[in-house]
Every structure is written in C-alpha cells, then in structure tokens.
Amino acid sequence: MAYDFKEIENKWVGKYDGFDGFHGKDFEDKEKKYVLVEFPYPSGEGLHVGHVFSMTGTDVYARFLRMKGKNVLFPMGYDAFGLPAENYAIKTGINPKITTKQVTERIRGQMRRLAFSFDWEREVNTTDPDYYKWTQWIFTKLFEKGLAVKEERAINWCPKDKIGLANEEVIDGKCERCGTETERRIMSQWVVKITAYAERLLAGLKDTNFIEKVKAAQINWIDKSMGAKIRFPIKGREEKIEVFTTRPDTLLGVTFMVIAPENKLVAGLMENSAIRNYVNETKKKSEMERTELLKEKTGVFSGLYAINPINGKEIPVWIADYVLATYGTGAIMAVPSHDERDGAFARKYAIEFDNEFVPDEKLMEEILDMGVGEEAVNYHLRDWIFSRQHYWGEPIPMVNCPNCGWVSVPEDQLPIKLPDVEKYLPTETGESPLANITEWVETDCPKCGGKAKRETDTMPNWAGSDWYFLRYCDPKNETVLADMEKMKYWMPVDVYVGGDEHNTLHLLYSRFIYQFLWDLGAVPKGIPEPYDKRLSHGVILGSDGNRMSKSVGNVIAPDAVGDVYGTDVLRTYMMFMGPFDSTMAWNERSLVGVRRFVERFYSFVNENKGNYSTTSIEGMRIIHKLAKGVGEDLGQFKFNTAIAKMMETINELNKNKTEVANAELSMMVRIIAPFAPFAAEEMWNSLGGEFSVHVQNWPEVDEKYLTSEKVTLSIQINGKLRGTVEAATDATEEEVRAAAEEQEKVQKYLSEGNIRKVIYVKGKTINFVVA
C-alpha cells in the first residue's frame, strides 16, 4: 500500500473538527500545561512559512504533552488590528471588518490543514468588541491609577499624509506609507507610565525561566544605571542645573556643562539670535538625525556660567543636542578628559581640559557627603506613547468634559465600539478619522452629564496582545476579563514561544500590564509573572539565504509545498531543518529526504502489520530506545535530533529485516504521531486502533530492553584511540585490560614504554598511560 498523502489527509482532516481531545479542560485533575505560541497578524497573504515553522514546533510539543497525560491548553487567535488592513481600506474603501473576517477564515483553514491541534473553542480576536471591551477596561484602570496621562509629546509627523507615526512606522527616518521624510511635532498624546514599573520589571525576571538572551534583552532595554544627581548653582541666578551622572567622582574634572535644547532654561535665552537659530534647527531634526552616531557634535554657548559645587570654579554652560532631553535630567556635567563625547565637543569648541585630576569610583560616597547631591537611579526605559491617529484600532475610552476634564468611560458603558466611517484617512489636523463623526464624538460626560467629547485617538497595536493569554483562560466571560479561578488553574503560561523581535517591546508591555493587573487584584495573587519559560523560535530564510521578501521573489508559500508533499512531510521537514531556535535556509532538496523517510516508515508499518506475533529482542531494544530518546528530545524542543533517531530506527529495522509485531508497531506510530499526525492516524487505524492516536499515551519505556550486556569500549594509549574492545557492561578493569592487551596493535604501542597508569571508565574507555 503506497503512501498517498492526499487520500489520507482528506480522510482524516474533518475528524478533528470539534474534536474533544484537543480541548483544555478547566479544573481537570491532571497536571496542567499552558503552551502558547504568539498569535499572528492576519495578513492578506495568509500564513507564511515562519508561522508554520513556529506553530508546528509548538504543536509537536503540545501533542507530546497530551500523550504524556497532561491537561494542555494550546490556544490560538488573531491580533487583527493594525496598519496593513487600514491601508488596504484606504486604497479600496472596503471596511477592515470585512477583510479581517475573510483573512481570518483563510488562516483558520490553513491551520486546519496543517493539523495544528489548537483548542478552537478558545479562539480570540482582538478586533472583537467582546474582546476589546477588556482592552479598553484595562486602559480606564491605568487612567484611574494615574498611570495613563495626556501629555505634550514630540511625535514623528509625516507632512504628506498629515499623520502622526509611531516609531515602528518610521523606516530610516521616512514614512512607512509614502516614503516622505518625517518631522518632529509636538502633539498631545496619551502616555502610559511604564517607567513606574521599571524596577518591578527588572526584579520580576527572577520569577521566570526565560532563556538567557531574552532576559538580557529585557534588562538591556530597561537599562538601569546607578549614580547620583548633582546640583550646580548658576552664577547670578536663583535656579540650579541638576545633572545625573554615574561617576560623581569625576566632579573635579568638570570644565563645562551642557543642557539639551529642550531644557527649561533655554526658553528664557531665545532673545539671543545664535541660540534661537540653533534651537530652531534642532527642532527640525528627527530623532533619527539627532542620534546619528558618527555625526559631528554641534552646540552653542548659552551665556550662562555654573559654579562647580566642589571647588567653586566658574564653568561655561553650553546648549547642544548631543544631550538628550529624554534621559536623566536633560543636562550633563562634562568631563572632557574622561568622556569621549565631552572630549570631542571640547576640542571642537576649544573648551579647556583638566587632565590633572584622577577619578576614583571609591570616592563616590565621600563626594556626595559634601552636600553636592544624592544617590540616584536612572532607567533608559521610556514611557509608552499610547495614542495613534489611526482608524483601525481600539478607541481610547475617554471623554473630555469642559467641567471635569478627562473622564474614563465607566465599565457598564464599555465597549466603546469602533464606528463605521466613510473615509479611513486621518483628518487635515492630524486627528484620527473618528474626529469626523460628529454624532460619535459628541457625548455626555459620564461624571456630570454635561456636553463632552470623546477621545478620537485609538490604541497602538500592542494593546490587544498585552493580555490575550489571560483571555484564553476564559474567552467568553462577559463580567470580568477572565474568571479568577480559571486563571488560577491555568496561569502562568508554562512555555511561550515567539520571535526575537518581540523579546523587548511585546514581552515588556505584556509583563507590565500583567503586573499592573496584579496590583489591581485582577489576576491571581500567587502568580506574580505571566510567563514561566520563554523560548525563541528560529527564522526561515529563502533558499538563497536571504530573508524572504516579495520584492526578492524568494518567498516559499506553505500551501504550495503542502500541495506537493503533504502536511506530514512539510511539518516533519521543517522540524528536521535544524535546531528549533536557529536561522535556517529553505532547501527543497532536503525536503525529498524527509519524504523518503515518511514513505519508508509508512511502508514498514504496512509490511509488518499482522504478520508477526512477537518482536525479536533486537527489535524490542531498538524501539524502546527510540521511545526513550524521542521522549527526551521532545521535552526539550530538540525536534531535529528526534527525527534523526526515527530515521536511524527505520534504517536499522529495514537493514536487519527485523520482524515487528503490532504492539511495537503501535509504539512506533505513537512516536511519529506529533510530527506526522495524518499518516500516524491512518497507520493507527490500520493497526486496529481506535480514534484517535493523538489521545493515546506516549509509549511506556521498559528499561530492561535498554540495558545491554555488552558494550564497545575505546582503547586509548596516551589518550589516542588505538582500538576498541567488546566487554560486558559491568566488566572489571582487569578483564577489560586483559582483553585489550591481547590485541596486537595495543601490544605494539604498549611496548614503546612502561605502563605508568591505567584509567578505566566503565562502559566507555580504557586508557593506558605509557612513558
């Protein structure tokens, strides 16, 4: 019976629709495992190969855990708000609701065909009002706790599209939509104070088992530095300039100060034309230009002098944009002899160096004791600009009342549904298109009942994905974001699989929101962090070794590969390509090798089934070893070596023409099942097994088949391999030594000197030290 994947897939694919075996069972009295893979943005292209790769690996793992008797929660959903759908709507005039529905249906079909064992009863969609009701609710809580405030902030502005852009929408200083150079503009924006949680976000990492690189990325992004704040009096003025420094001991080497052009002091100096020109020039520059690394530093003298608090020396104060308003205090004490940047600036403007002093970090306390300042901590982490002037996002549930100011929409009035609009483009003033819908904007103040206006900004793409892992625990709850008892049962996420590109922002934002909900008492007290393990999946490159992109034309469509090779081969091939977390290039030729393997496996089972009543001892040994080895590999996401072991097994069984009885064939079928679910189901069925192989137990390993009486040991002479010897597993040194010394070659080498020492490692090696 030849392997006909199309027939097999068609026969079984529908059997898993609504299949109870893949449901996570709330409160079931088994060990729970919450296995999560990042949900996709549903793009018009459907799932790409990268999705298929990460989802297959996670699916294999989830299937394995189920077979190991765990109660597995393995959910899926769609992160469906976002720019591509909005841009498509701008182009075609079609409501993104419609396109999103079409695309999610297509993706669900792809996932079904790829045999992903998701719990479809828990599917979520971030654009569903029943879902974003709670995204909005979280925002109202942030506001009520003072963690969401509306502030003037500089944002990236596209003068052509007349729209504010988030940093991620600016590519190389240009607008992602039209390619126009962006400018900076000050606009009133909702800002979420994630910096208030900087220390918590650092400290919480100890409660997680993230892989090293993920932890490092988080620590790096938050970037805590310890130092001091030091105040410098200004000559002839009341104000002082406060600076943050990590090296207060360099205070003696300070020869000038620099303040950012945005510093408060600068506003009072604008009568000076040189200063005015410089500040205006700086405003025009984008963040990108200002932080250009190799750029020559520029600045202008402010006319002010500060007093070094430690030695009373007068030092000039400069204004320069290499000092960032957004970090520290927006002012620095410059130590040209000690800091490269200060040095470059001093050389350019011929400011005096002081090379005499010797800094000494141990003096920090002593210097602070002199009353010049106090210890301080600074974080690189910046607050989170939460406003977008886009249509296709969650409306920010806030009302602006002339009497009460900003008022959050009460829970019983949520969700604030996204209204339909005629035009999806932002307005002339840069407000979101929602601003055009007067009847929507005009509302009553929830507090005083007077006339008021709705916020027309929408939330960033991150908002919906910040808490989706909670909703999966209880996706249909109408009274709270998720039932506390259900969260207690399922949380934390045991394994979270995702891309490196989400190791900073998404992971940090979602940890922050979780910690905030924790403080609110909205999530279980005993669970301080949302994710236990975080793994990153690898990247699949095109066959030319470059990132897949439409313009290069190296994109692999998973559907097309599935048409030619079938789901089972596609899945198994992807898992065989290399380690799960590495970067790998697609290789059509290697795909053939995996097809050969799957066919051989399938034929082997068919040729043996029903023909033998017992399996030889050798066969038992091979198959039990396989069950053990693959089990160990799957628990560690080592899919490539698991498949290598299966290949080895089939080769060995075929070569020895081993006769295998149905009981052991059934073991083999269960072992391959997580990788090749359709073929495994067919083989299981043909062995007389009941539907479904995927809810069977992982094969029990009988250790008695794994302990062989004989092993091959290496014979080393001075550490060099000179032969091998067969011996009983528990043979004594004397026995092995005698057997080794019988060998002619060994005798030759031993005769070259005297045996000084013999090292015998049971089951591995015997090493003669000869001199």
Add this chain to the structure above:
RNA sequence: GCCGGGGUGGUGAAAUGGUAGCCACGCGGGACUUAAAAUCCCGUUCCCUCUAAAGGAGUGCGGGUUCGAUUCCCGCUCCCGGCACCA
C-alpha cells in the same frame, strides 16, 4: 562601545569530559529498467597510498587544565542578533 549567541566535511548538522562528523542533502559507483524517473545497495573529513593495511592531520586562532577537550578555563579573531551621543 555594551549585552547575548555562534564558528565542526561540499551543504543542513550531531556529539556538552571518554571511538568527532549520527541523520539528511549532494556527489561517486552499482542493481533494477529498452531507457529515464522512482526505488534499493555500496562509498563519501582531509593528506599519503593503484588499492588495502598501516599511519598522520583535523571541530576559527594561540595558550592552559586533564590520563583524555568540539565540550571546561584564559587571551585573541571573525560572523550573526539586540541595544546604543543613555551621561
């Protein structure tokens, strides 16, 4: 510059202190076939060698620890990823 991860055959890779290169691709040879495809079998780190036996070299480079190092330690180098005028 800082942080994280790497460097092993022609290629993807395996081995985490004990026979380096499992498994797979590719390549070479053979079987089957009128022929091709498919399939199956044998070989395939490099050097020396007609071949084989035997030997030598070999996991980025240099050192160290050890009876023994791809694996542990020190120094260097190159590549990939993240962050970066962050005071």
